[in-house]
Amino acid sequence: MKIAVDAMGGDHAPQEIIIGVEQARDLYPDVEFYLYGMEDQIRPLVKNQDRLTIIPTTETIDMGEEPVRAIRRKKDSSIVRAANAVKAGEADAFFSAGNTGAVLAAGLFIVGRIKGIDRPGLTSVLPVADPKTDQQNFVYLDTGANAESKEKNLVQFAYLGKFYAQKVLKVAQPRVALLNNGTEEDKGDKLHKAVYQLLNDDPEIDFVGNVESSELLNGRADVVVTDGWGGNAALKATEGTAKTMLSLIKNGILNGGLRAKLGYLLMKPVFGQIGKIMGTSNYGGAVMLGLKAPVVKTHGSSKADAVKNTIGQIREMLSSKVIDETVIHFSAIDQAEDVDNSSKNS
């Protein structure tokens, strides 16, 4: 399998991207890499060109640039060139740690949607942090690719998440929940009430009802479906609060004298364990589900380890054929609708 890598994206590019890619290359003998970016910056950092091709590009899309304009104008940027390689069938997947909006735009406009999917959903694998369950993680989408979502988008997200949980996370029968502001079925605004009914009535979805954002990390489901605005709000509040708690602890240690510092040393393994559960680098990148190929974006602050893990995630997406499964499902729906329409017209 061949992965097109944007070597210029992220706070630590190209160095950490290249280190991570070389680690992944040494780990996965079945993967080949195409590194898109500034050749003079990349070449000196590459240790070994085995299964690794540098493809020189001349333009860079910066973190602050307006995404759609950037991908239209900068045809020779690493993001556009890597996405085009996927479109042309020269690569099987696209990886970047760069400008999220530009990666999403390149995924949508260059790689393209699966037939039958109206809107792709940006998908994260999040940790389950409840010691009372053995469940390790769950699939969460849309984390914010779409500011505005309709009922059918959320139903499609449920299927996209279900296939991802089955194929990539190996959950035989994924339980699907809807993020909502109450557990009862009549909770929420018009959109969420309607989606509740659609998911509840769907025989192919193992729907377990609403989950509140306070229970997000408690393993209530294997897939949590949400609209992009709400999904973004809940996810950022979760990440922000975890960070706030850690900074309060840090600040307390700094101001707590010798006693607190000694306490911290003794508790260090506990904090290390929490960092491991809550840390983002173990869970791979955000996947734009609903596209014709894996388009995966890791955090801009990613170091080599996160890059390596995200490559592993992409490899699992490719070898599990999760996208083929999705294509088959939605083309079957499409054909059924065609038959339905033609029988109406006849």
Added chain:
Amino acid sequence: MKIAVDAMGGDHAPQEIIIGVEQARDLYPDVEFYLYGMEDQIRPLVKNQDRLTIIPTTETIDMGEEPVRAIRRKKDSSIVRAANAVKAGEADAFFSAGNTGAVLAAGLFIVGRIKGIDRPGLTSVLPVADPKTDQQNFVYLDTGANAESKEKNLVQFAYLGKFYAQKVLKVAQPRVALLNNGTEEDKGDKLHKAVYQLLNDDPEIDFVGNVESSELLNGRADVVVTDGWGGNAALKATEGTAKTMLSLIKNGILNGGLRAKLGYLLMKPVFGQIGKIMGTSNYGGAVMLGLKAPVVKTHGSSKADAVKNTIGQIREMLSSKVIDETVIHFSAIDQAEDVDNSSKNS
């Protein structure tokens, strides 16, 4: 000033309610209390009837009851009777730790909205947890009274929050922000984009732009305005994650042997300080802003201390005349619209 108290609401009612009310009574010589509830349960718990009148009621609205139906049917419940006392002018404010929906419904249908307010907003005072600022807290609404919100509702929330910050929290010039999924002005769905422009163009609002939920506790503003669905999702994610982090720490200590337990003992003051910052009992109850009188709901799990603090908050609302200020503002708008309409008609 006279406060009508639902003595039967909450997990620890009536005992903790009565202890808290008696503590508040002893602290505030200018406050009189009317305790609504089952006389046989309340009377034995009251130590001293100074400025404290028991008003017997025969019905109770339970935590799980459908709110609107409950307040329509149970006319002799402590919630309905206490709200009616406010409506009749026999009390100045209504306090409860009971069924949130029923308290909201009693506030809306019995106490009533201020003229010019379309939807009241459920308002919490939340902690600022960033050690880099001196700011202690901020006003946040709507935390979920309305599942569906319109542009004008959010603009009204901005004014309600501004008056509350000025009068009750004594912030001379409250900075107002909008909760949104990005800081740039073009972020969010149609609703949030439109509200951004309305607040930005309003000369009476010191609008500081969008705030993301990851920055909610960082003191970016004195008032954060949000729609009920999103406000609820972000607040519950924040509360849930704080709880999750504490349970991970607790679990780590339990499984970490003697070393971790000793570390915890040494770090106890640090955790105590964090508990104080993040704990809900210091910040009073949720206020239903936009009603003709203070209607305040504390957490169902509230103990005497939280009850006492919430009474202090109600007293501050009454003595600062925050509701009068709100009434004057919205009746001026109302009159201006009347003048505007009549000049159009003439």
